[in-house]
Amino acid sequence: MEWRIIVPVLCLIGFLPVPGNAADNSTTNSTTNSTTAFEFNIVFHINDTFNETYSNMADNNTITLKNKIITEVSQVYTPLKNFQRFDILQFRNGSIVVDGKLYFNSSDSKPSVANLTQILNNGNFTFKLLTNLTSITEVTTTAANTSTTTQAVTTSAGIAVYNLTFKMTGNFTNDLSNMSSSAATNLTNFVVGQLDGVFKNFKSYKRTFIRQFRNGSIIVDAGVEFDKVSSPSATELAKALADGVRNGVVKLPIDTQTIQVTDSTGFTANKSPVLASMLTALWMTLASLLLSAVMH
Ligand SMILES: *[C@@H]1O[C@H](CO)[C@@H](O)[C@H](O)[C@H]1NC(C)=O
Ligand SMILES: *[C@@H]1O[C@H](CO)[C@@H](O)[C@H](O)[C@H]1NC(C)=O
Ligand SMILES: *[C@@H]1O[C@H](CO)[C@@H](O)[C@H](O)[C@H]1NC(C)=O
Ligand SMILES: *[C@@H]1O[C@H](CO)[C@@H](O)[C@H](O)[C@H]1NC(C)=O
Ligand SMILES: *[C@@H]1O[C@H](CO)[C@@H](O)[C@H](O)[C@H]1NC(C)=O
């Protein structure tokens, strides 16, 4: 089998001083199931063709792929004394993007993102890792939070991160506050897929990730990453998204006047309102229906 999978694995290491969190039954129990102290989101890319069946985590094909990757990736982290397990949350297209998590207990110090990145990139796998696309994010989870707060800090060098916020039509449900719920996962996949469709036109585009969904109707807080060397301006990004919504490339019922893009200097670009056309109204209705279908 030829491997051309892009697997972004997102590893989340958060500090969890809470005892007794349920040890979830995941694929690997090879190490310990003691309380998790550190959690990392890891995204990595595998140079292989994405098969649509990989979108369905219950598919046999997908389970086979998932187990294979989990076994191999767990092996490279096993030398870390406090490593607990590696799990895959989902695969995404592009070639194959893997979103996963790494768990560590408190028997050793918190591993550094640089160390974790290097370990993965040096791994000897049966699949081809696109090492320059590996991204590890540290997420801090505080005990006070009921829903998971993902305060993403991107540590990869040479990456420009923009904060993107917009409002779209739709009924906010409480489970969207919990980014690990099935509703939030489904909506994340859909929204990221639509945004990829427009941002990939920028050569330096790397990825979009969702920080959170908020009520009113549905407010999306996202991060958009580009290679720093040729990153677009916040204004260009806001315009590209607004144009994408107006011409139907982005099938999301976004109110274009609510689009805000903030760059690393804190400069915020708002897309200046343009009169809605009949065509835009049609796209919005279709996008609204599509979104309702995604959200059941
Ligand atoms: C783990 O799996 C067992 C059997 O499949 C189940 O009884 C148990 O509730 C599961 N534990 C958790 C924390 O999901
Ligand atoms: C992992 O779980 C399986 C099934 O529950 C069990 O047979 C196996 O012994 C466990 N392995 C370890 C190392 O605990
Ligand atoms: C793992 O968790 C189970 C259930 O909570 C417990 O019975 C078992 O002793 C734990 N294993 C280890 C190695 O901590
Ligand atoms: C990815 O796979 C394709 C097809 O096998 C190959 O041509 C290409 O060089 C690979 N890219 C990398 C970065 O390995
Ligand atoms: C995707 O997987 C299905 C199920 O195994 C298979 O029938 C199909 O040929 C695959 N498609 C591609 C493009 O590999």
Ligand SMILES: *[C@@H]1O[C@H](CO)[C@@H](O)[C@H](O)[C@H]1NC(C)=O
């Ligand atoms: C998946 O694999 C299991 C075990 O190999 C088999 O029993 C089941 O029928 C398969 N499911 C599908 C949809 O192929």
Ligand SMILES: *[C@@H]1O[C@H](CO)[C@@H](O)[C@H](O)[C@H]1NC(C)=O
């Ligand atoms: C990761 O950190 C451990 C402990 O500090 C160290 O022994 C190991 O060499 C580091 N690995 C890499 C690849 O930097």
Ligand SMILES: *[C@@H]1O[C@H](CO)[C@@H](O)[C@H](O)[C@H]1NC(C)=O
């Ligand atoms: C990678 O793993 C394969 C198979 O286990 C082995 O034959 C090969 O020597 C390893 N390569 C390196 C550089 O460790």
Ligand SMILES: *[C@@H]1O[C@H](CO)[C@@H](O)[C@H](O)[C@H]1NC(C)=O
């Ligand atoms: C990553 O490497 C691949 C192949 O070596 C290259 O085509 C691609 O442009 C690189 N991407 C970045 C962001 O450097």
Ligand SMILES: *[C@@H]1O[C@H](CO)[C@@H](O)[C@H](O)[C@H]1NC(C)=O
């Ligand atoms: C929101 O819910 C109301 C009442 O359940 C329903 O009439 C409306 O169509 C829903 N809107 C969307 C966008 O799903």
Ligand SMILES: *[C@@H]1O[C@H](CO)[C@@H](O)[C@H](O)[C@H]1NC(C)=O
């Ligand atoms: C998420 O998507 C899966 C697969 O399409 C579906 O079975 C599930 O019901 C969805 N969950 C929610 C909360 O919409």
Ligand SMILES: *[C@@H]1O[C@H](CO)[C@@H](O)[C@H](O)[C@H]1NC(C)=O
């Ligand atoms: C982007 O959003 C994150 C999370 O809300 C925040 O910590 C960060 O400061 C923001 N960055 C900019 C440039 O506004």
